[in-house]
Amino acid sequence: MKPRDLSDLAFRNLREAILRNTLTTLGVAVGVASLVAMLSLGVGLQELASKRLSQSGLFDTIFVTPKNNFRGMGRPQREVQSDKPPRTLDEDARQAIEKLPNVIEVYPQVRFFTEVRFNNKPFATVVAGMPESSRNSGSFDGMQGNFFSSPTANEAILQIEFAKDLSDKPASLIGQDLVLRYAERQALPANDDSSSPSGEPSGGFSVVPKELRLKIVGIVETEPAAGYGGYGNARLLMPLSTASTLRAAQVNDLRDIVRDNSANKTTYPSLSVRAKSPSHVETLEASIKSMGFAAFSLLDASKSLRTFFSVFDLLLGIFGSLALAVATLGIVNTLVMAILERRREIGVLKALGAADSDVQQLFFVEAGVMGLFGGFLGVLFGWLLGRAITFGTNVYLKRQNLNPIELSSVPWWLVIAAIAFAILVSLAAGLYPASRAAKLNPVDALRYE
Amino acid sequence: MPNAETAIQLDHVSRQYTMGGATIQAVNDVSLAVARNEFLALLGSSGSGKSTLLNLIAGLDRPTSGSITAQGLNLAELTSIELARYRCNTIGMIFQSFNLLPRMTLEENIELPLRLAEVDREERPGRVREALERVRLTHRLGHRPTELSGGEQQRVAIARALVNRPKILLADEPTGNLDSATGEAILSLLHEVQRQMGMTIVMVTHERPLAERYADRLTIMGDGKLLSASESAREAAR
Numbered sequence: 015m016k017p018r019d020l021s022d023l024a025f026r027n028l029r030e031a032i033l034r035n036t037l038t039t040l041g042v043a044v045g046v047a048s049l050v051a052m053l054s055l056g057v058g059l060q061e062l063a064s065k066r067l068s069q070s071g072l073f074d075t076i077f078v079t080p081k082n083n084f085r086g087m088g089r090p091q092r093e094v095q096s097d098k099p100p101r102t103l104d105e106d107a108r109q110a111i112e113k114l115p116n117v118i119e120v121y122p123q124v125r126f127f128t129e130v131r132f133n134n135k136p137f138a139t140v141v142a143g144m145p146e147s148s149r150n151s152g153s154f155d156g157m158q159g160n161f162f163s164s165p166t167a168n169e170a171i172l173q174i175e176f177a178k179d180l181s182d183k184p185a186s187l188i189g190q191d192l193v194l195r196y197a198e199r200q201a202l203p204a205n206d207d208s209s210s211p212s213g214e215p216s217g218g219f220s221v222v223p224k225e226l227r228l229k230i231v232g233i234v235e236t237e238p239a240a241g242y243g244g245y246g247n248a249r250l251l252m253p254l255s256t257a258s259t260l261r262a263a264q265v266n267d268l269r270d271i272v273r274d275n276s277a278n279k280t281t282y283p284s285l286s287v288r289a290k291s292p293s294h295v296e297t298l299e300a301s302i303k304s305m306g307f308a309a310f311s312l313l314d315a316s317k318s319l320r321t322f323f324s325v326f327d328l329l330l331g332i333f334g335s336l337a338l339a340v341a342t343l344g345i346v347n348t349l350v351m352a353i354l355e356r357r358r359e360i361g362v363l364k365a366l367g368a369a370d371s372d373v374q375q376l377f378f379v380e381a382g383v384m385g386l387f388g389g390f391l392g393v394l395f396g397w398l399l400g401r402a403i404t405f406g407t408n409v410y411l412k413r414q415n416l417n418p419i420e421l422s423s424v425p426w427w428l429v430i431a432a433i434a435f436a437i438l439v440s441l442a443a444g445l446y447p448a449s450r451a452a453k454l455n456p457v458d459a460l461r462y463e
Numbered sequence: 464m465p466n467a468e469t470a471i472q473l474d475h476v477s478r479q480y481t482m483g484g485a486t487i488q489a490v491n492d493v494s495l496a497v498a499r500n501e502f503l504a505l506l507g508s509s510g511s512g513k514s515t516l517l518n519l520i521a522g523l524d525r526p527t528s529g530s531i532t533a534q535g536l537n538l539a540e541l542t543s544i545e546l547a548r549y550r551c552n553t554i555g556m557i558f559q560s561f562n563l564l565p566r567m568t569l570e571e572n573i574e575l576p577l578r579l580a581e582v583d584r585e586e587r588p589g590r591v592r593e594a595l596e597r598v599r600l601t602h603r604l605g606h607r608p609t610e611l612s613g614g615e616q617q618r619v620a621i622a623r624a625l626v627n628r629p630k631i632l633l634a635d636e637p638t639g640n641l642d643s644a645t646g647e648a649i650l651s652l653l654h655e656v657q658r659q660m661g662m663t664i665v666m667v668t669h670e671r672p673l674a675e676r677y678a679d680r681l682t683i684m685g686d687g688k689l690l691s692a693s694e695s696a697r698e699a700a701r
Contacts, residue, residue, distance in 0.1 A: 019578040030566045362562045365523060366623070367551020367579040369544045456523045460562065 015372045024379035031352065038348040039388045045338030046392020046436045050428060051399040052334035053327060058400065058423040060323040076287040076299050076311045077123075078103065078111065101306040104281045111287055114301050116294040121145045122282040124257040125248060126264050131193040132180050139176060141194065142248030143257030147288070156417035159188040159232030165255045170194075170228040176249035177233045187230045194250075197263040198224040221263050228252060235417075338436070341388070342443040345381055349447030352380070353454070360451055361459025370452040377448035378441060385440025389433035396432070397424045469532075470631060470663035471497040471520055476529035477687075478515055489515040490526070491687035502657055502664045504674035507684035513667040514635055516684070520665060521554055521633050522546040534630050551580045555624030555662075559636035561616040563608040563623070569595070570604045573623045580627050594622035597656060614645035618652065625656060632657070634666040638673060646670065650677040 015023075028035045064073075080103045101107055112120040124143035129136050146165040148154065154161050154171075162169045170192065177184035180192070199219045234251070264283055287302065287309075289295050295311045302309040353360070360373055400422030408418040478490040490512045497503050505513040518524040519531055522538050531538045534553050541549060550556075563572050573591045582590065595601045598618035608616050617637060624632055634653065638646030654677045657664050668674050674681055683690045 015579055016581050018584075019581075023578070026566070358562070359564055362564065363575070363579070364547070365521065365550065365556050365558075365562070366576045367547055367554075367627075369547035371544070372547070372579065457518050460523075460558070 020375055020379055023376055024383055028380055028383060034348055035384060038344050039384045041341040041344035042385060042388025042436055042440060043391035043395055045341035046389050046432050047395035047399055048337035049331065049334030050393050050396025050424060050432050052330040053428055054396060054400040054422040054424045055403065056323065056327040056330040057425060057428065058421045061423050062419055063319065073292045073312055074289045074295060076289065076295060076302060076309050078285040078287055078302055079308045081306060081308045102281055103285060103307065108282065108285055110305065111285065111302060114298060116290045116298060118288040118290055119145065119147055120285050120287050121254060123284045123286055124254060126196065126262045128194060128196045128262065130250060131195060137179060139250050140248045141250045141252060141257065143254035144251045145254045154234060157232050157234045158185055162231060162253045165253050167253055168226060168228050168256060169231045169252065171232040171234055171251040172230060173249040174233055174235055184233050188232065190230050191227050192230060194226045194228055196224055196260060197221045199261045199263045226260065338439055342439050345384060345440055345443035346447060349377055349381060349444055353447055353451045357454065357459045360454050361456045364456035365460060374448045374452035377451050378444050381440045381444025382437055385437040388440065389436030392436060393429050393432050400424060468498050469496050470499045470534060471665065472532040474530050476519060476526045476531060478519060478524065479527050488687050490519065493689055495682065495689065497663055497665060499663055500661050502677065502679045504678035504681045505665060505667045505684060506669060506671055506674060506681055508669065511684040512687035513684045517633050517635050517665060517667050521556055522549050551576060552627060553630050555627065555629035555632045557620045557624050557634045557637050559639035561620045563616055563619055565608050568605050568607055569600065569619050572608065572619060573626050576623060576627045590626055594626040597625060598622045598652060613641050614648060617641060617649050621652060630662055632662050632664045634664065636667055638668065638670055646673060
């Protein structure tokens, strides 16, 4: 029989026992729905975790430091053995790194210890400059208040814990001012003291205490782009341009003097390099290292995360498949019942010239069609279930004054895989009934009342 | 050996079943030749083996021993797929209980053998109409079998059996479920179709008067054997 005739007959047969076949199809749908819902939760959680981590700026960011950076007391300087001479992390280096392929931006980490005065009380904290690009990176999604009004605004965003230190009602801080007290670095004229071993003039700087009034515009849960190098998390964020113009004294300033760098020449303790995607991080990291800098990324942690979620998804998939396994028994039952009911019909078909394979294929197609419809419905039910779980979770989170999250996700691959799996499982369930129908003796079948 | 004029040749055909430990000899050493375009009636009481013999000729069953040749094909040598093709293209079958599929319309019932024979879809409506015209039921095309009388259902079954233009028509008690007038009309129709299309008919029946009137030859079976040498219907009628 031609495939179109086969499918015509299969659809006709399914329509005839519409109630039973619909119930069986619904059974498959429930099975697929449970599978899809489980996996969509797994995928959703993975995406959520990945999003949070990418928002943290850790996975698409490479942290670049000079090779001979401070490594702590007593640590050997292994970089010395490198054949590449250590390079100074200055503006030239920043521009050279920015020209590497797949680099979105390169910005210095302006991060310094300082004191904040609020309501005439002092609070020690770490201040960090945030680049303007972080406005759209998703890092500040769900924050209270707003992002900086301009890249040069005298504004601050506080980390929630710090905000709680300042006030019992952190939200009330938005709109208020605080005073940043910092040590400004002021360059001194070059010293022509011949006592310098190199005989060259060495510069220096003086440190002058300064104050800057900042308006609190927002409060954020965690600090995006947490820093490295022993500074710890910044608890007060301000626009990078504003932070840079402060010329606040940083750790590398002392090092620059020791190394005879001119205080007027801009050098950076570290640079953050943002790659277009985490997949580019590895290559970029190698390129930066070959330029003579030390580079560090959290790529390995990301790989571990993916492994964890693969196993997590597998387990969820196994639990989800249990319902589908029950549904396959429903298909077997329905088709075996259909053989009993249609015994005489099978006999007639054979008497009219149907081959065993025609009868087998007919039952196969019927099972496949139930799988196909069950798969479609199941994906729909699974998606709805995922939405319902997300909705319920968000209602709970809202009551806890927490930000809403996207808990489930049904990507295209899951839709296609779930439908294909439903068809495959249904065909497997149809194997036995189809073979039994094909083997039916036509003489006995015709005699059957 | 079958000659060119023989449509069906049975040589020492036997068929036995094992049922509950007992062996039942349904057909016992039957040899029979049916000529092309002949209308043969197989008579006999219930359980005489005539329907089993018909199923063997139809290729629905295989003999325990002996050989059957139909339209030059040795059925024993055919695979199950070839047997299915033989049933589809060479044989047409009608049954006592009509065996129409109640869920399908008359048109769909008659189209079924065309589907199995993989006839082009464009060609099918014409073939269905032609078959229904032969049995004079074109006005009931869209009806379902349950909406028809017994006689009409059997006419539809005949149309379905004829739609693939078979060389051999096998009829198993075609009048068994019909009153005598309708039965006579059905046999008259079979006779007419046979003359028009030129086909061999083997009909199993236990209604001797009807068989005598329409068949070319009568053969009587009892206990799985041919009880009498075949006699022409005319002789039998005398």
